Structures are given as structure tokens and as C-alpha cells.
Amino acid sequence: MRLLKKLLLVLTPMGAAAFVAGGGTFSSFRELAQWSRDPGPATDDAPPAHDGLRTTKRLLLAAMAIGGAAYFGLGGTFANFQAETSNNNSSIASGTLTMNNTVNSNSACYSYSAASADNINAGCDPAFTATNVTPGVMQSTQVAKITVANSGSINGSNLYLYASQINGKLGTQITSGNTVSSISVAAPGMEGTVSSGDQVTVSYGGKSQTFTVSGTPTNAANSNGGATTLAVGGSPTANYTYPIGSSVTDTSGNTATTNTDCYDTRSSSTFNFNSITASTMQQAYNPFCGAALMWVQELTGGKTYCWFGKGSIWSSGSGYAEDANGRCVAPIYNVVGGSGITGTITSIPVPAGTTGNVSNLDQIVVTQGSTTQTFTANGATPIGSTSIAVNSQAVSGFSGSAIGASITDSTAQNSLDSNAYGTDSITNFDTGHHLSSGKLELYPISTNGNLDTSPTHASELAAGTSRVFYIGVYLPKPSGLNQNAIQGLTSAFGLTWHMDQ
């Protein structure tokens, strides 16, 4: 009954509205009464009797009458008993799509933690800080384990890996409304080579503005890489106040060896033989970026896939095919662990897990100081294994059961030595797999060496899950090639992991 009353009360003002709306039609209640008895034309120019407006007016007039009756006549007719329920405090919460990546055993780096406040964190730990990289030598610092996790509540339908765009962070605030003549980039400057005419986007919290670089960037280290000041052409007006830490991205790069995200600097200015712009090596610009080989090996849920490097179909070498078992040629660097090796052995313990793939009959070199012994692998040992099977052989010459002695795979290294230059270099990763072209979509691995690329494939990074990648770099030692020109150089580069809903 209460509901009915409410309805009638609503009808009342509707009726009143009809009356008011009709004010221009009826000059008095008598005209109204007349009109109600005879719905003929009230004026000479009135519409015909069957006009829809008149019908509506009648309905509304009736509604007014009903409403009035309800208000004055139905009081006290409701029952005393009542019942009511309400579903209050309903709420809807948006999900989250965030990710993090963890380098080795470092702290996780979250996409939402960046100063740029846009769920894009370009400041995660470097994969490598490798020094004294030497041709033909593997070191522990040349392999990084990166765990990429979906830390949100929404599945990531697509997960991508690609070379970072040339990037930096804003070093000085850009104020809204001000004319922008230059962009200051925080130390260590832009990662990659910025050139005149490049399009550089400054972004923060969903706001962005693109500027055109004018002139040669300054304060660059040896080349245009590492620039800390970018002159801007056209005197644009800032559309927003971009605070320190905002992202600075050059979207024009990664198309040639001269403008990759990877760029070289000279460690020492006293050397006269390691130019980074002269045609001293196979690659004139950034020669170390062009000489160092890289691989990306995934090991997730016990399944392996080679995403880049020798053994990957996604590498730049012609005629490449994915390794049948999804294993890159990834030389290991491990140390003897567990109880070590003594007497005659058939396996070498590696409790920490192998950092590369060992193939059957590979030559496994154990080195402790000046003592070296070579073993022959007995069967394939995939990445992450805790021991390397070898042919039965007596151990000799090591102290302390060789615990801590280094383990390398000379066969795998030799394989990369013969693969030097022009194939799986960091430069080729940058130019072949960047945001604008060649992004690696990290489909789920169905079986070793095979991907599920079907339209209905599972989320590439489901909420709460993670995937594990091993990234390695190796400077090959090609036979008969003088590599002095890449002595004393430092290559800086980045990898980007991107997830979409």
C-alpha cells in the first residue's frame, strides 16, 4: 500500500505539470472544464481532436486527479503491519593488473612503484653489472635469472618482452604553461643514443607530451648515449607539470646500430684504440653492443623455450629454427657444490642449479686456481639442473673436493665463438625486438620448444603466477680476429616486460 501511495504521489505532480503545461492553452478552469467535456479545438489554430498532445494532456490531467485523491482520500487506509528489507552497502571494486620482476635474489620491483606513477616502472634492477668481460670467458655475472610475476588480481592475457626504448628520467620539473626549450635528464642520462629530430615523450601519471629534439644532446659520454640535456625545438608550451622522475622516452630509436637503446662508452679515455664510432669492428657504432651475444632462456614449470639466441627461431640469424627441446646454446657458469667431487665421479653436483644448458658430450671444465680438469657430459642437462652427469672419470689435483671450483662448458662457448657477430648480439635484439616492431609475445609453453599460440590459449601471465627467464651475455672469441677495438668499453642496455589485460 505504501508503494501505491508513493506511486500516486508521483502521479500528482505529473498531473500538475500537465496543468501548467496546458496553461497556455486554457485561460481558466472553466475553459478546462469545457475542454474536458468537449475535446474539440479550443482555438482556431489548435491541432485536430485526435492530436497526440491532447491525448497526453488528458492522461496527465487524469493522473493529477488520481494523485490528489490519493493524497487526500487514501490516508489511513494502509495496514499497520509492514515488512521491509534493504541491501545497503553494496560495493564494486576494480581489479588490479600489476606486475613485478625480480633479478636473481634481489627484491621484487613493482610496476606501480615508479616515480612516473603510471604503472610503468623503468627503474627495476639491471639484469647485469658485469665487469671485465673477456672474449671466450664466462663469468657468474654474465647470467641473470629474472622472475616475472603478475602481482595483481587480473590475468595478463598478453606478456611481451622487448628492448627498452631509449629512456631516462626527468631531472628537472617541467611546469605547466611554461615554454619548454630543453629537457633535463637525471644522471646517468639517457640510456641509448638520442639524435636531433628524435621524438621524445615525457610522461607522468597518464599525462604525456611529446617534444622534438633539436640539435645534438649535450653532456653525452663519448657519443650521444648518456645525454643529460635534450634541446627541444619549436618552443612548445608544457601541457602539464611533469615532476622530477617522470619518464623520458625517445620513441625514434632501435632502428639502426647508431640509435639503439644499447650504447657503448669508453671506460678509459687514455686508450687510443677503442673508438666507439669508427669502423674498427664489424659494427662501427657501439661495437661492444654488436659483439656481445645474448640469449633468453625460459624455464617455467619445468618447460623450456629459447626466446632469443642461438637455438631460437626468434633470433636474427637466417635459417634459425627453435631447438627441438627449447634450449638455447647457453654456456653455464656454476661452481662445484654439495659434497664436491673426489675419487671417480659420474656427476658434478650443482645445488644452485645450472645457469645454462649442457648437451650430451659437451666438454665440462672444472677450474680451481691453476688446476683444471675436463669432463665429458653424459647426456643433456637442461638449465636449472642440480647436477651434471659426466662420463666416469677419476678426479685429480683439486683441494677440498673442488668445492667452489668453477664449472664451464667449453663446447657451448666454442659454439658461440663460431657464431660471432651479426646474429644474436644485443644490437640485433634491440633492432629486431623493440616496441614498434618485433615484440616477443611470450606465449605459454605447451611442451619443451613449443608454444601454445592458439586463439584460445591460456593467459600469458595469469594473476598470481610467475615465469622464469635466464638472460645471458657472452663475448665470443672468434678465431683469427683481433678484438682489441672492443677493449675497455661498457655497454648499457635494458629489457622491458609488458603485460596487457
Add this chain to the structure above:
Amino acid sequence: MTSAIKRVLLSLMVVGGLSFFTLAGTYAVLNSETSNTKSTIASGTLTLGNTVASGSTCFSYSSSSNSNTGCDALFSSASLNYPGVATTVHVTITNNGTVPASALSIYMPSCATVTSPGAPSPGGGNPCGTGGPMMYIDESNAAFTSHSCVYPTTGGTCAYSANTLYYLAATKNSSTSMYTLPGTLAAGASRYFIVGMELPATASNAMQGEAAQFDLTWNASQ
């Protein structure tokens, strides 16, 4: 007016419908990104320092090829040699790079006969040939107290023997035919050598007024 609004709304609906059906998958409603930037890999260095006696150190990296041919001479023809009289010089070779050298070698890319300073009438002999000066290289400690011969023999005390300059000039004269000294040269380490030279006591008159002008190159390889 209503009609115009209707048209606009209808157009928007059409655009929305088209974008829904044709652009699906192009834009993500939500996305997330992390980057491992600023990875660095730095190549090592293998460079040599060469100090003759108490002279200035000459560095390999001062040249455009990491091969510096302008280091101090070991001997000067201004100091004339006489048969049976030995002369020595101290040489310090340092690996001032970061990569260890697995081998240290020498070779003699050139040896030419020139006239000794002030010699009125050279004897016409060839000091770079057989019967010419004898040479040895003795390894020592930092105080240049010899402890092991490295050329022409290895181990023990060095002694002059015939045709030892000639041997280097004739057979160990390029980077592809070097004489490898025993031992290695760790990064940051130095090795000390005493280079001895003596014209044989039995040298003929043909060696009078003749000088051997030779280059000796020290090579370190990874």
C-alpha cells in the same frame, strides 16, 4: 534539433560499433610494465707497460692498435761494443690491464745492418746474420737479481751462445712466429728481465764498424 542530436548519437554508435568489432586487441584497457634498464657489461682490458732501465713507462694503448712501436730502445749504438765485452739492460713488462695474459712472447720484426757511429770504414759484415752478437734474456726479481733464464734456454742461469740474435731475427720475426717465454702475466702484475748482449770474442774484422739495428717486441695474449 532533436533530429540533429539523434544523428550525432547514431554516428557515435556506429563509430563505437566499428571500433569494437575492428580494433579488438589493439588497445588494452589495463596494462603494466617493468623494465630492467641500465644493465651494463664492461669489457676487460689487456694492455702492456714497458719500462727500460729507469726510463718512462711506455704503454701499448697509446697507439691506435694497442701496439706501441715507440718505446725506448734497449741499447744505443752510441755505446760501442767490443768483442767479448757484455752489456745488459733492465726491462720491466707490466700487464696494466684487467685481463690476465696467458702468454708473454717476444719477436724481432726487424734487424738491419747500419754503420757504427764514427766508424770510418765498416768491415762489411752482417751483425744480424750468423756470427753476429749473442743475446740472452734473463728473468729476475724486482731488484733485477736474475733467477731464471728465459732465452735462449729456459731455467737456470743464462749464458751467451752463438747466433742467438740471428735466431730471433731470422725465425721469430712476426706476430705469427713468436718466441713464447715461459709463464704468464697476470692482470696488474709485472715481470722483470735482464737483456744481455755481447759480440763474440771470436768476431771477425768484418764486424768492425757495423751495428745491428733491431726491434724487439713484447707481446701479451689473452
